Amino acid sequence: MAGPVRITLDDYRVVAPRGAVDFLARLAETVRGRRLVHVTASRYGGGIAATLNRMLPVVNALGVETTWEIIVGTAEFDAGARSLALALHGTEQVVTEAMLERLHATCVDNASRLPLDGDLVMVHGGAPFLLVDRRPDAGRWVWRGHGDLSAPQAQVWAFLRRFLPRYDAAVLSRRSFAPPLPIPRFLIAPAVDPLDDRNRDMSRLEQAQRLDRLAVPRDKPYLLQVGEFTRAQDPQGVINAYRLVKQRHDVRLVLAGPEPTAGTTVLDELREAAQADADVVPIVLGGAPDADLNALERGATVVVQKPLRADYALDVACAMWKGKPVIGSPVGGIPDQIVNQTTGFVVSTVEGAAFRLRHLLNSPELIGRMGAAAREMVRHRFLITRDLADHLGLLAHLTK
Amino acid sequence: MTVMPFVFHGCLAVRELVGPEAWDARALLEGLGQASDDMLFTHTAGTMLRRPVQADAWPNDFALWAATELGDQALAERLAMVDVFDAGSLEALRANLVAVLEDHLHRGPVAAAPAVEPFVFLRAHVVPVPLGVTASTLREFRDGLALVDGSALFYHVVEVRYRLGRDRGDFAEWCEHGLGRADLAERLARIDAHVGSLERMRDRCLGAIEDALATGP
Numbered sequence: 001m002a003g004p005v006r007i008t009l010d011d012y013r014v015v016a017p018r019g020a021v022d023f024l025a026r027l028a029e030t031v032r033g034r035r036l037v038h039v040t041a042s043r044y045g046g047g048i049a050a051t052l053n054r055m056l057p058v059v060n061a062l063g064v065e066t067t068w069e070i071i072v073g074t075a076e077f078d079a080g081a082r083s084l085a086l087a088l089h090g091t092e093q094v095v096t097e098a099m100l101e102r103l104h105a106t107c108v109d110n111a112s113r114l115p116l117d118g119d120l121v122m123v124h125g126g127a128p129f130l131l132v133d134r135r136p137d138a139g140r141w142v143w144r145g146h147g148d149l150s151a152p153q154a155q156v157w158a159f160l161r162r163f164l165p166r167y168d169a170a171v172l173s174r175r176s177f178a179p180p181l182p183i184p185r186f187l188i189a190p191a192v193d194p195l196d197d198r199n200r201d202m203s204r205l206e207q208a209q210r211l212d213r214l215a216v217p218r219d220k221p222y223l224l225q226v227g228e229f230t231r232a233q234d235p236q237g238v239i240n241a242y243r244l245v246k247q248r249h250d251v252r253l254v255l256a257g258p259e260p261t262a263g264t265t266v267l268d269e270l271r272e273a274a275q276a277d278a279d280v281v282p283i284v285l286g287g288a289p290d291a292d293l294n295a296l297e298r299g300a301t302v303v304v305q306k307p308l309r310a311d312y313a314l315d316v317a318c319a320m321w322k323g324k325p326v327i328g329s330p331v332g333g334i335p336d337q338i339v340n341q342t343t344g345f346v347v348s349t350v351e352g353a354a355f356r357l358r359h360l361l362n363s364p365e366l367i368g369r370m371g372a373a374a375r376e377m378v379r380h381r382f383l384i385t386r387d388l389a390d391h392l393g394l395l396a397h398l399t400k
Numbered sequence: 401m402t403v404m405p406f407v408f409h410g411c412l413a414v415r416e417l418v419g420p421e422a423w424d425a426r427a428l429l430e431g432l433g434q435a436s437d438d439m440l441f442t443h444t445a446g447t448m449l450r451r452p453v454q455a456d457a458w459p460n461d462f463a464l465w466a467a468t469e470l471g472d473q474a475l476a477e478r479l480a481m482v483d484v485f486d487a488g489s490l491e492a493l494r495a496n497l498v499a500v501l502e503d504h505l506h507r508g509p510v511a512a513a514p515a516v517e518p519f520v521f522l523r524a525h526v527v528p529v530p531l532g533v534t535a536s537t538l539r540e541f542r543d544g545l546a547l548v549d550g551s552a553l554f555y556h557v558v559e560v561r562y563r564l565g566r567d568r569g570d571f572a573e574w575c576e577h578g579l580g581r582a583d584l585a586e587r588l589a590r591i592d593a594h595v596g597s598l599e600r601m602r603d604r605c606l607g608a609i610e611d612a613l614a615t616g617p
Contacts, residue, residue, distance in 0.1 A: 020549055023529060023551065172417075175520045175522075339457055340468070393413075393527050396412075397414040
């Protein structure tokens with residue numbers, strides 16, 4: 001069952017904090033007449049595109065003209081842009097001078113044909129970064145860096161850095177993700193949409209049907225980790241924590257993630273573990289997994305997100321929105337989302353995860369209390385309404 | 401007498417990373433010496449706007465960092481008790497923070513390891529937003545206060561009083577000079593801004609107004 005097809009700002013009244021929707025409308029009035037332009041590498045797939053797809057109709061309905069442009073290049077450009085994205089996030093790539101020149105030439109070509117005459121132009125990620133080399137004098141240009149950019153590949157960063165002063169500012173998701181920059185750096189944390197398929201309300205019937213289809217029995221409580229089947233997500237560590245818990249509590253562990261794209265070694269290991277213990281349930285999600293994840297999170301007793309490294313890890317906020325306490329590791333944006341000992345626990349070890357899982361399973365009232373606090377935390381800090389306000393606030397501040 | 405209506409404003413903080421970075425208590429002390437008043441406000445009273453539901457957690461960014469990143473519980477506890485509401489001015493706030501850190505460093509031992517993540521100074525650019533809600537009577541004021549965005553509490557009570565230096569805050573000033581209700585103004589001015597959250601502050605203000613309505617319009 002799909003969520004609402006056309007979302008309006010009023011739809012958020014029931015989920016946003018008191019007064020927040022009216023605040024957004026009034027904030028929009030203060031910047032009406034100014035034009036905001038987003039530029040990305042793609043209109044489909046990935047968190048940025050999903051967020052913009054949801055945000056733009058609402059912002060335009062608020063009377064703030066907002067457009068979304070896509071940079072277009074050859075297949076070689078696309079391959080170079082993918083390498084650039086990985087290099088910016090610290091994964092060493094082979095990036096040649098010729099690739100960088102091609103990126104530059106493609107951006108120059110796009111700059112000549114795209115309507116980039118906004119009062120504020122927000123350039124997302126690496127692929128369109130070099131558009132700024134042909135920016136018009138009018139308007140303010142902001143580079144929106146997503147994810148952890150604190151340790152980019154040196155050679156690539158040295159090349160891009162030459163163009164940074166052409167931007168008026170950069171926007172990063174959190175302090176630790178920000179590289180040193182010669183321009184002002186602003187912070188806007190990412191957010192979840194409480195009305196999309198991942199987070200919308202779901203009836204118990206639909207939830208049960210989805211769990212049945214995923215072959216998750218409902219005869220005992222289950223712990224859940226959502227994430228790719230890679231070492232970086234540390235599913236083996238989560239299994240070890242579960243085994244420590246299992247000695248005292250009859251629970252199940254569900255590990256849900258997308259089909260692996262780079263080898264199935266980790267998934268094979270999990271399937272092996274599942275053969276030895278029927279209460280370990282790895283689930284490979286299909287192509288449109290959001291509603292299934294929604295059901296899994298609603299059905300879980302406690303959610304664990306224990307990656308060894310991560311970007312913002314909004315899976316945490318998604319689980320918190322369903323009123324679940326989350327036990328997470330202190331990496332990426334997880335500590336921003338979990339208020340330790342209030343909305344969940346931040347742990348560094350397998351033993352720490354097991355200890356806190358036991359602690360919660362022994363205290364059902366604590367699960368309820370922390371889960372309620374977790375949902376309120378997300379309501380105030382990690383909903384798309386706050387994200388919208390932050391973007392309009394930035395527009396107001398930079399174009400005043 | 402024509403009453404000048406009260407115009408509710410909310411606000412939004414555009415957060416800018418401005419440095420310096422501090423990896424230990426000594427560097428934080430040095431950073432406090434360089435930080436602007438706006439930055440100090442951002443990291444103390446300003447957290448009420450950024451962390452509206454962390455009422456039971458550390459009340460300012462310095463204490464939060466000392467506890468979670470530096471692992472220095474004693475320093476965190478002492479920093480938690482420093483705020484602009486008690487200090488009365490940003491200058492006094494800085495002096496109090498410096499005094500706590502100097503004393504802590506003098507007593508030692510300080511945390512042996514550097515912080516997991518550094519403390520990075522932020523500046524919050526506050527964008528005021530007229531909310532389109534006005535009040536000319538106490539009842540209208542109560543009704544407006546009950547429904548506006550929580551940031552209005554921050555703007556009219558915390559921002560104008562402790563950063564912009566308007567003595568008792570907008571609510572108290574309007575009740576006294578707009579409505580002639582000095583009794584209510586006094587109560588509103590005495591509501592502890594360190595009450596823990598903007599919603600709790602709203603509840604206290606509404607409680608005072610309800611009591612005032614019981615004794616007159």
